[in-house]
Amino acid sequence: MPRIYRLSRRPVKARVVNPLLLPKTPSQPAPEPKGASIGEPSTDWTLAELKAAADAKGVASYGTKADIVARLTDG
8 A cells, every 4th residue: 555645734934035145236336445546556456456557557466465556656
C-alpha cells in the first residue's frame, strides 16, 4: 500500500526583503568629493583615478595613494 503524504497546513510566512540588498536608484546625482577637481588630486580619489591622472601628467603611477598624490601635487 503506497504512503500518502499530506502537505503541511502551516501558514506560509511572507518573505521579508532586506532593503540593503535592493538595487539603488538614486534620485539625485552623487555629490562630487571635496578636492576632486582636475587640478587637486586627493586621497578621496580611487587608486585607478590617481593612476590615470599620473599617467596623463607624465609622472610615475606606482606606489600608495599618498605617494601618487604627492607626485601629482609637487609637479
